[in-house]
Amino acid sequence: MDETLGKALHRWRDRLSPLDVGRTSRPGRRAVGLRREELAELAGLSVDYVVRLEQGRAKSPSAQVVASLARALQLQPMERDHAYRLAGLLPPQEGTISTHVPAGVQRMVARLGEFPTGVFSADWTLLSWTPAWAVLMGDPGTRTHVERNLVRAVFAAGHGRLAAWPVLQDDNALKPALVSDLRTALVNYPRDRAFIDLVEELRSTSAEFTRLWDEGTVGPHASARKTVVHPQVGEVICDCDVLTVPGCDIRLVVYTVAAGSADAEKLEFLRVANGLRADGTSPSGPNLFSTP
Structure with a gap:
């Protein structure tokens, strides 16, 4: 057969x-x-x-x-x-960014349902997310594939952003860190035409990106303290940790808050108001969502 x-x-x-x-x-x-x-x-x-x-x-x-x-x-x-x-398509080639998330990583993220967690590829495109992420940041399912690239959203003219509402970082280190991370990734994926096009696009549309790129800084994106300005509960101050997965260049971005804090109470309110269980899972669907 x-x-x-x-x-x-x-x-x-x-x-x-x-x-x-x-x-x-x-x-x-x-x-x-x-x-x-x-x-x-x-x-x-x-x-x-x-x-x-x-x-x-x-x-x-x-x-x-x-x-x-x-x-x-x-x-x-x-x-x-x-x-x-x-499907009649060529598989991803060596030297190109993979959007594949290993099964073990997916199982781990599925059990992180309590935490707002996003899974990103090496070019900082959001691949999948937990329901708690959608509750805190706004549903990424309403964004196109192009709009789900964090670097493009951060440097976009106007009010484009990956989150549905402002996410602030106190030390202004996000943009240099993202540019440095992209420069490092470009060495690993020299044959990825879409990645090269992304860098060229940003250099042609953002003077700030061009300046940071030309400075030649190299290094990974690091953890940071961020403030999510949520329309229902106001400011939620979170620790944002970036975890890398060796061997596949997948990045997990996890938002957490201190137990018993006012920010924890705000997240709990959002969980209940949006019908999530105590572990962050949705009673009406799977724990991990992604879009093509």
Whole structure:
């Protein structure tokens, strides 16, 4: 029997436990693995489109769609490449930025549901996030793929930003740190045309980015204290820690607050007001969301 993308997606969906994506497997659940609705929500796709893919009626998914499905299904690198080939696409090449999030990292993030956590690629594009992140920062699902790049949002003219409302940093170190981090990453991904285009775009549209880039500073993005100006609860002061994953260049950005503080009370109010459980998971869907 010929292998198709639809058959592979169904097989991979069946083997993935709801617990792997932070979803409770309730008594009486008859579905083996993830339901199509759950995969669609995880991948940021419509249920109808997932059905058409599995049935072979949608035959030409984009590279971004395949990448999002691979993340949602927690595929291993060889399986991810197989999915690309089944879709008639070339797998990501060496020297290009990967949007693949290893299964172990996804399981870890799924269990970090209490904390607002975002998963970023090496060029600082937001790949996936917890419901607590969407509650604190605003839902990234309303942003396009281009708008979910943090560097582009920070240096954009006007009021463009990744978060739906202001996120302030006291020491003004964010912009130099992001530029330095990009310069370091460019050495690792010299063949990534989209990454090169991003740097050229920013150099042509932002004098501040150009100045910082030309200074030649090299170094990673570091942890910082940030203030989120939330429309419901006002200022929330958070510690923002940036964790890197060796071997895949994925960055986890985690926001935390001191237990028992006024900021913790504000986050708890937002959790309850938005219908999240105590562990930060949503009763209506998976714990980790992403969009193509």
